[in-house]
Amino acid sequence: MGLSNRVRYFRFMRNELSQAELADKVSVSRQTIVAIEKGNYNPSVELALRLAKVLDTTVEELFVIEEVEA
Amino acid sequence: MTSRMLIIIRVLWVVATAALMAVWNVNAWVFLLVLPALGPLLREVAPAPDLDERQRLLDYRASHYALIVSYLVLFALFARSWFQLKQEPPVELWLLIVAPLVVRVVISVVQGYGGRKMALILGFVCGSLWLAFSTVSHGVSPESAIGLGLIAFTAIGIRWPNVGGVLLILAALACIVFLIPIGYRNTGRDIIVGAVLLLTLPLPLVLAGVGLIVAALRAKRVARDDFVDMRPTA
Numbered sequence: 001m002g003l004s005n006r007v008r009y010f011r012f013m014r015n016e017l018s019q020a021e022l023a024d025k026v027s028v029s030r031q032t033i034v035a036i037e038k039g040n041y042n043p044s045v046e047l048a049l050r051l052a053k054v055l056d057t058t059v060e061e062l063f064v065i066e067e068v069e070a
Numbered sequence: 071m072t073s074r075m076l077i078i079i080r081v082l083w084v085v086a087t088a089a090l091m092a093v094w095n096v097n098a099w100v101f102l103l104v105l106p107a108l109g110p111l112l113r114e115v116a117p118a119p120d121l122d123e124r125q126r127l128l129d130y131r132a133s134h135y136a137l138i139v140s141y142l143v144l145f146a147l148f149a150r151s152w153f154q155l156k157q158e159p160p161v162e163l164w165l166l167i168v169a170p171l172v173v174r175v176v177i178s179v180v181q182g183y184g185g186r187k188m189a190l191i192l193g194f195v196c197g198s199l200w201l202a203f204s205t206v207s208h209g210v211s212p213e214s215a216i217g218l219g220l221i222a223f224t225a226i227g228i229r230w231p232n233v234g235g236v237l238l239i240l241a242a243l244a245c246i247v248f249l250i251p252i253g254y255r256n257t258g259r260d261i262i263v264g265a266v267l268l269l270t271l272p273l274p275l276v277l278a279g280v281g282l283i284v285a286a287l288r289a290k291r292v293a294r295d296d297f298v299d300m301r302p303t304a
Contacts, residue, residue: 028122041124 002066007037010055010062017055026050071116076109083108106136137170161262168269176277185288186231189281192274193224193238200271220275227282231289235282242275 011017019037023030026047035041036051043051045059052059083105090098110133118126144167151159179188201217208214223241227234250267257263 029125032122032124035124041127044123047123 002039003042003063004039004066005036005063007033007051007055007062010057014055022051022054025054071112071118072120073118074120076112076118079112080105080108137174140166140170161257161260161266164266165262165269168266172269172273176274180281184285185281186285189227189231189235189238189278189285190224192278192281193227193234194221196271196274196278197221197224224278227278231282231286235279235286238275238279238282242272242279245272245275 007022011019011022019033020030023033027050028047032041032043036043048059048063052062055062084102087098087101090101110129113129118129121129144163147163148159151157151163176188176192179191183191197217197220199217200220201214204211204213204217220238220241223234223237225234226237246268250264250272253267254260254264
């Protein structure tokens with residue numbers, strides 16, 4: 001099972017919110033947003049909730065668990 | 071502890087070390103060796119508000135990799151000593167192996183499995199190691215009984231944790247009073263030998279004993295039932 005995310009999509013939907021602006025709004029570094037978007041870092045529940053709130057969506061919309069077939 | 075404060079503290083540390091070198095002893099540069107530990111240590115005491123969760127994770131991961139590298143270097147030094155120089159490695163190397171290992175194993179096992187399991191693992195491992203080493207070096211001898219005793223005390227702790235815990239703590243005290251002084255004297259009262267001996271036997275036994283007793287005390291506490299009013303009554 002892998003975790004995919006649609007942070008980039010929701011940034012686009014929020015008037016092309018930049019990574020730096022999003023990072024500033026959720027109080028993390030821009031590199032952390034980059035890592036989340038690339039799928040290199042899974043955020044904590046707290047950060048996921050903050051991201052969802054800023055991007056005006058839900059955590060379930062933002063992050064999706066992908067079933068990988070064996 | 072923000073990054074800026076940490077930089078200021080580090081600079082002050084370097085300046086103080088330079089001052090010590092100038093007015094006291096040129097070998098005071100050794101205080102610079104504390105610098106790599108200063109950051110993680112201060113961060114542990116005072117969390118870093120300017121770091122986000124991923125940066126904190128990376129900070130921890132860096133320390134984890136540093137531990138791996140340290141052990142690989144130690145392996146190289148031991149191998150060089152035994153196979154190239156054909157001599158026993160200095161006792162300082164043993165201290166470098168034992169001290170971080172005890173910290174790592176204890177924290178990892180306590181957090182991962184709880185105090186009781188940590189106590190049982192430490193008790194059985196210490197007893198088995200003692201038994202193995204004493205049997206290899208002296209054959210079946212009265213010294214083997216110490217290892218068997220530690221295993222027995224730990225086994226008692228499974229059923230009666232308080233009794234097992236007290237026995238393990240008493241065994242640790244007996245080590246401190248009777249065994250450590252012998253090893254300490256036989257090696258010319260070397261303080262490093264004393265530290266290695268203290269870390270390898272009495273400390274794990276004390277931790278095991280305390281772990282068993284604390285786990286027993288916690289088990290006695292009845293957890294509050296927040297849903298007692300909502301349960302259907304028969």
